[in-house]
Amino acid sequence: MHALSIHETTVALLAPGKGILAADESLPTLGRRFEAHGIPSTSESRRSYRELLFATPGLSDWISGVILFDETIHQQNSSGVPFAVALARSGLIPGIKVDKGIVPLSNFEGESITQGLDGLRERLMSYHSMGARFAKWRAVTPIGPALPTEQAMWSNAHSLAQYAALCQEAGLVPIVEPEVLMDGAHSLARCGEVTQKMLGSLFTSLNSHRVRLEHLLLKVNMVISGTDYPGVGDLAEVAHATRECLLRAVPAAVPGILFLSGGQSAESATLRLAAICEVPNLPWTISFSFGRALQESVMTTWKGKAENVRAAQSELLHRAAANGRALHSRIPTTSRPLLDAASPDPAPVPVNSGETNPRPTAVPPSQLGGILLQAGNFGSIHSRAEAHRFQSELLRIHPPEEIERMHQYVRSKLPSGTRWGGTATRELEGEFRRASDQLNDERYRQSGFGDVVKGLLLWVETAEERADENRISRSPDA
């Protein structure tokens, strides 16, 4: 009976185009996030906030399940309905964080162990009776010059495996989360190496604890460079490194891999998720289980005020939809000119320049002008093909109307007469940066476009530039 229930839950959580909302911040974590937005953290303010999230109209179009914190599963919505029941009525599967947080691992400075195994069997039974159908346990692996140690990885892997076995016994789908942190100056390759190693320990432990791999979900970090690493890997690099790491370490019996956002900006998390989703022939369903990347703009908008609830809910829906669309790797099929409509030449332009995963284009790129991401990364935008790839990424995630609005908004903020040109873009970088800093505080930050707008660069083709396939803002020393 349990196995069937677990199976149905697993399938439902991995519904196509849907991800999981992680709303399971512990009291100290949510307190810190509230404080950053000037919101007092009380039992009632936390309850109101969670109600705002869960009652968002249309959320179940993009979200399959919600991870709750212990306090929340014991709370009720303002109509007196327990949250787990209210979620289920809205078509959202309730889940529960069951670990009790991390504590320092004795004798291993800088490393931690996740606690919460004591009494877990009884707690799981209780959560199940309250309506929870899946659970989460997070272990944390930092990267440093001498970290992580084998011992810390194995200790956490064993705890994750014991937790997973207990969940399956209780009829709950375990989400196992061995997060490798993005703090630090490590490279993308190092992140891949550590993540692969941690996953190796985890699956060895899961197998030795006889956990059924087909009835668990892996929640994992994307393979990205550390926050202090100079330079950011582009989307293709992240997707490629993540693919390599997961294919080497995760058995195909695992039905689904959920990515966490881990402190990336909302926009980066979505773009990278979309890039990973496009990797062909992965044996697992790919999805997301984001906390911060879904909630940051919600809190910014809400500010703890009842009058902002609707606007905050639309922020959540917006982010959930963007990520849901990323799962579909959606490509709008319109051929309407979206940007720079005056551009006279609709001739198709080759998009792929030796990328490992060619992407289909549904929109003639030369009609769009160029939307280039990451102004700080000018040096990496070295070809027309790459510029078009960035365009495709955006178009895949945002409906054309939104991109058009972004475009108009950026334009309205720039000094009149600003002329954008492929070879002139570098000269305009300073100006662009000033405009984007200003934009960062304004409405597009709140609507989740902050990072895109920050890096948005419009490129208006000239006939001469169109003739030169490889001449988009090439770095001077390229």
Ligand code: 13P
């Ligand atoms: P983030 O997406 O903010 O990393 O949160 C996901 C999560 O549930 C961490 O355990």
